[in-house]
Amino acid sequence: MSAESSSLGYGLGLRTPYYQAILEQRPAVDWFEIISENYLVEGGKPLYYLDAIGEHYPLVMHGVSLSIGGPHELDRDYLQRLKRLAQRVQPQWISDHLCWSRGNAHQLHDLLPLPFTEESLQHVAARVRQVQEVLERPLVLENVSSYLRSADDQFSEWQFLAALSELSGCELLLDVNNVYVSARNHGFEPWDFISGLPAQRIRQLHLAGHSDYGSYLIDTHDQPVSDPVWQLYQRTLRHLGPVATLLERDDHYPPLEDLLGELEQARAHAAVALQEYQPCA
Amino acid sequence: MRLNDWQRELEAYLLGSDPTANPALRASLLGSSALSAEQGLAIYHNAYRARLLEALRGDYPAVHGWLGDAEFDALAGAYIAAHPSQHFSLRWLGAGLADFIDAYLVPAQAAPLGELARLEWAFGLAFDAAEADALSLEQMADLPAEDWPNLQVRLLPSVQWQLCRYNSLALWRANKAQDAFPGSLALEQPQVCLIWRQGLISQYRSLQPDEAEALHGMAVAGWNFAELCVQLSELGDNAPLQAATWLRQWLCDGLLQRYGG
Numbered sequence: 001m002s003a004e005s006s007s008l009g010y011g012l013g014l015r016t017p018y019y020q021a022i023l024e025q026r027p028a029v030d031w032f033e034i035i036s037e038n039y040l041v042e043g044g045k046p047l048y049y050l051d052a053i054g055e056h057y058p059l060v061m062h063g064v065s066l067s068i069g070g071p072h073e074l075d076r077d078y079l080q081r082l083k084r085l086a087q088r089v090q091p092q093w094i095s096d097h098l099c100w101s102r103g104n105a106h107q108l109h110d111l112l113p114l115p116f117t118e119e120s121l122q123h124v125a126a127r128v129r130q131v132q133e134v135l136e137r138p139l140v141l142e143n144v145s146s147y148l149r150s151a152d153d154q155f156s157e158w159q160f161l162a163a164l165s166e167l168s169g170c171e172l173l174l175d176v177n178n179v180y181v182s183a184r185n186h187g188f189e190p191w192d193f194i195s196g197l198p199a200q201r202i203r204q205l206h207l208a209g210h211s212d213y214g215s216y217l218i219d220t221h222d223q224p225v226s227d228p229v230w231q232l233y234q235r236t237l238r239h240l241g242p243v244a245t246l247l248e249r250d251d252h253y254p255p256l257e258d259l260l261g262e263l264e265q266a267r268a269h270a271a272v273a274l275q276e277y278q279p280c281a
Numbered sequence: 282m283r284l285n286d287w288q289r290e291l292e293a294y295l296l297g298s299d300p301t302a303n304p305a306l307r308a309s310l311l312g313s314s315a316l317s318a319e320q321g322l323a324i325y326h327n328a329y330r331a332r333l334l335e336a337l338r339g340d341y342p343a344v345h346g347w348l349g350d351a352e353f354d355a356l357a358g359a360y361i362a363a364h365p366s367q368h369f370s371l372r373w374l375g376a377g378l379a380d381f382i383d384a385y386l387v388p389a390q391a392a393p394l395g396e397l398a399r400l401e402w403a404f405g406l407a408f409d410a411a412e413a414d415a416l417s418l419e420q421m422a423d424l425p426a427e428d429w430p431n432l433q434v435r436l437l438p439s440v441q442w443q444l445c446r447y448n449s450l451a452l453w454r455a456n457k458a459q460d461a462f463p464g465s466l467a468l469e470q471p472q473v474c475l476i477w478r479q480g481l482i483s484q485y486r487s488l489q490p491d492e493a494e495a496l497h498g499m500a501v502a503g504w505n506f507a508e509l510c511v512q513l514s515e516l517g518d519n520a521p522l523q524a525a526t527w528l529r530q531w532l533c534d535g536l537l538q539r540y541g542g
Contacts (some may be wrong), residue, residue, distance in 0.1 A: 004310075040370065041372070042411035042438070043409060044409040044412075044478060047409075071285045071288045085386075100367070103288060103291075103296075105292065106367065108329065109332055109366060110295075110332065144524070147321035148321040148325070149310060149311045149318075150309060150310060151309055186316070216315045250430075
């Protein structure tokens, strides 16, 4: 199945401040993406709202703790809990990030970048295969915003993602804002990144805001999507065709109406862009 | 540098207090005209602390309010340095803060503050504890008379039992209401505070010592209803009535589940 034929439409990140409003208003959102870890609990409000909202909307599970590139053994307990959550949620797919978030000794609770080397590629690909065996489905991996670049890189990030997808069978979550942030910080062309990915492997797009610190950007996910990111999103859709798009907001939560308005903007930008999409024959 | 060595260097840098990276780590990185390697490292170094402090402030709003930003951050920073996170979820980062306070502060400060921290953590535990079917008044009404003497109950998973020697609950309430904090005071008599979740709503209630003893006897020590009545025998003929009154209250509160038969 191609990513195009499985496009879910336009979704929002499910966050606590919006639970009640979503149930009361049933907004015209095509799907919601959950942060998996928020629901790896025993009971109470998180699981209640998850079940209630899941009755009305398709869900996607998005994790932040897999640490697929970490130096540690994969956390089998975490994976089993993720799998049990997936049995409950029946997500359209399960994603996490191309990063490491746990070191040799401790949890670091950040989406840390990897050196893009052959060694990293083999390390991550082997672990992706292990995860996919447990979850019994392809893992979807997202590019992170980064503020460090290894001097040992043998690949660009997009070459690394393409090779990883080829080696492991994983799919890709293309965060357009993260591409823009990393491109500004590291001085590459964002379009080189996006056009260098295997289009048929891109399962989902992320849109979010960032904060501008002058010469560099920080991916804060607490602002509306910026104009350059909208432009990059449109160019991406002209290139890929329709792909499930998710608007993320992780702080400075505006009223739900404002986020719905921003999601409408995404639909409008996409509608214009997709008029110019020419599927390959 | 090998991947594992590089990750070890970066982990040590993030966990350390020095925002200056060692030469080997620095040399493994490339900066750009927009963002130098030093700036990039500092972003991750700051973010690590900020993220963990934010999680602890979120879990301990009354301790934070009581201490203020500077003192709370000093305490939380010392805690994080002594107990780096071991769980994949920040939900559990603060699990050991109360014990840490016990050892970190002088006893006169540690005792009330540690108790307040335990109380706040208990609210968190009640919030997302496992579901279980609460024994209801209706179910009890249908219980045949001959089953009453052997009735046994247990606390539901969300119920947290906190023994308070200080006015921690008043401090917690003041913080919740954004009122001025009362002074910290030792209670004349220690008091049990129960914290639990009823449906989706967090509840709390202080128990008088005799009610606390009765509930503990039945729901923790395993007395059946007949044994509870025996324990209350000094009340004479009123013992079964008192036992039934409390049981009714516990059922209305949604504290109990049936145990055994």
